[in-house]
Amino acid sequence: MNAPEFHAPGTLSHRKIRGAALIIAAAATLMLAFQVVGQWTHDSPFAGVIFWAEVAAEITVVVTIAMAAPLALREMRGRRQLATTAIEARRQVEMLLKMTDMLQSAMCYADANAVLRATAGQLLPGFGGALYVFNNSGDRLDLSIAWDWPEDSQPADTVSPSHCWALKRGKPHVNQAGPGALRCEHHDQSVVVFEIPMMARAEIYGLFNVQASGPDAEARLSGVAPLAGAIADAMSLALSNIALREKLRTQALRDPLTGLYNRRYMEDVLERYANLAKRNDSPLTAIMIDLDHFKRLNDEHGHALGDSVLSGVAAAIVGAIRPCDIACRYGGEELVVLLPDCALIEGVAKAEMIRARIESLSENYGTRITASFGVATISETSAKAGDLLADADAALYRAKQEGRNRVGTAPPRSSGVVGLNLAAAAE
Structure with missing residues (x-):
């Protein structure tokens, strides 16, 4: 869509109007002069000449006004359009500044999504939008939020960086309609999509899409491209800040080698889970894990293999537990798993499952890998959180004494039984 044409001050139209004003002033001066002279030469033989000269001056004034009027009206329309454009630009800048200010308070992607949706709805009415952000592994982008897309052309749930021209080029890309157009695989053929890679600090954090449909879709997208770019820039900085905050939070809460939660976080969660269990009268199970002969493994095969084994064991544990369960590195080769709303017999079965998964790693590493459990x-x-880990650790110690690579259980509070029969528990 072409921008409305108007002539700003200093253009050809302005100069023509100024020239017309000079002509009108000169003609009016001549008319006044002819009237004065006519009074003095009323009976003179030149009276008729003076009369027609005055008429000619009046005609000149009328013709000049008729010619200048459209120019003046165009100039007025142009100035009004200029003022309207300036007001709209100021409104957009104010909204972008407000958006930037709000994004500084965004603590997570959900907060950033809400700010983007509210701002884009006002600055880009009539356009669909979508925001993609990289997943934790960085191998794909997941749809974070989308709005106002056609029902039959919804945005893809995921985008592969290798299939997106905007990400491959590191530049905005328009997925045009029609045959022969260079389009990304994840977009439907019926919509025109303007894609903007969201970059900050020389790193791509996401992808911003603006969608339009209809015969004039490309022209409409071209008209809002600068504004869409400004929105993407503001969001890029917000996403980089959120990613940095998540990274720092992860570093503070997780063990860098295994990716499991650290001991400090586990102790905080243990207290909360214990209080919740007491309030809901529900069980809370702790599994204490210790790798068997881990020092000997390090001495014989080196610390590099030892670190690799720890990472593999951590992955095996995470693959066996629920999203609500907490796995942490307690210290050295000791690991702890907290299982909320999990009874003792269920915890024993889960421990046996993890034990088998750890033992199966022996093939991968070319050496025997086992662990003991409490x-x-x-x-x-x-009775309480303070006793839970101590009782699990005591059960682990008994499992070590009984030959390792097995699951030991703490005795029930109502009896002095040393342990439970594992086979019976599994059944």
């Missing part, structure tokens, strides 16, 4: 539960074996 299981305790509030309130079957332990």
